[in-house]
Amino acid sequence: MLLADIARTSLEVTATSAGTEKVALLAGLFRAAEPAEAPVAITWLAGRLPQRRIGVGWRTLVDRPPPAPAPRLTLREVDEALSAIAAVSGKGAQAERKRLLHALLAAATAQEQDFLVRLVGGELRQGALDAFAVQGLAAASGADPDAVRRAVMLGGSLGAVAEALLARGPDALGAFRLEVGRPVQPMLAQSAKDVDEALDRLGPGPVAVDEKLDGIRVQVHLDERGVRVWTRTLDEITDRLPEVTAAARELVAGGVTSAVLDGEVIALGPDGRPRPFQRTSSRVGSRTDVEAARAALPLSPAFFDLLLLDGRDLLDLPAAERHAQLARAVPETLRVRRVEAAEPGRADVRAAARAFAEDAVARGQEGVVLKALDAPYSAGRRGASWLKVKPVHTLDLVVLAAEWGHGRRTGSLSNLHLGARRPDGSFAMLGKTFKGLTDELLRWQTEALRGRATVTRTWGVEVRPELVVEVAFDGVQRSTRYPAGVTLRFARVVRYREDKTAADADTVESVTALLPPGD
């Protein structure tokens, strides 16, 4: 497959807003691709690089050599060239990367150059592409789209599923099962306004009310080969969390032969109350001198779900049964606190659920998650069977640009332009804020945003839409100034969410849903 085929499909897919047409274009590309080319093609189309970063800044991308007259670069050649650029290190690396990139661009046509520059510059990112790619793959291979989606969740990677499916057809999907050592996309929650609304939405069946810990999500796998830990975005962090590994070994000592556990890690103070989220997050992020970091700020794991036990896949069992097995395998001290309500329609049961939620917040937790006890584990889905309730409503938004500060903040990038995700993966600006930023956050974001600058303006910088910031606000209102027709009242930064990517940010739809009724 030629680079030109992908550059053209990328343009065509972004040019149409019709989902069915995007799917048809992608299906056409997959039919023409060699199975082994599919993982790279899909990654590029979503605007990402398989190499993640290749160490080239936007300045390098500004001057381009004259384009080649006709397309000849293959997907494989370009992927290898990008790997070679990423591998350059040591003295003079910057110049060498620039030289290699220019050699690559010189062999590309104008349209291909455009595609490559935007791909490497992070401007092609499209969170929504993966969902269309799943449907395109299903159409190209004759598989059921739901079966492809499930295989992706269990296989952890769209690329691996695509390659198998294109090589061997729908039967290949059976190989993507839950396995120890291969992380699955975690199940996610929707938001509810309060406990009563959550109970109404969950219906008359039995529910559990779990404490919502303000920590970092972890998926822990263990078997006779050892223990491994992944984040919500499926990055492996085993080496950073010796206390989680130790806790998992205790389970093995207790007779568990293999397990996949879902939970949180959180830093607790001596009084057992949670430390601020930022502390947990920076501890989980620190890779150097882990033992010293552990001594300074130990983390506690708390599990709330069990996806596999002693070789048996539990994903399709109702939550009540999964939890019963969790309670047998994992001691209470390593589990999230919860209450169960068999008859959530009763007034006294509702009052008890509300009291549990208030108590959780009083003890410093973030809120509660209400769960339908008859529901299976829907890997990778933000389904209606987990509903989170937090006293302070926040949104996770993407930083699109930042303005230089004034007065005490001169020299710092301060006022943030905040965006919500559109269905096509682009972002709609909702407003700006410079409130809530501590000096430390200001320093951190100035550096982080400088490194992501795509365009420099007199007022500040436009950046690659990568950083996710959690914002509190007093309400949503209509606005003619912003593209989605809505803006936030009194937005203020709560923290950065380094555990999230832009594809996890809140959508325009979820923001407009917060408009007051009748507005």
Ligand SMILES: Nc1ncnc2c1ncn2[C@@H]1O[C@H](COP(=O)(O)OP(=O)(O)OP(=O)(O)O)[C@@H](O)[C@H]1O
């Ligand atoms: N008992 C619990 N059950 C499920 N999730 C929990 C629990 N306690 C804490 N959490 C955290 O809450 C999150 C559930 O909300 P959601 O699926 O919307 O993820 P999120 O977008 O990271 O949410 P948030 O920003 O509210 O933490 C989980 O990802 C997990 O990290």
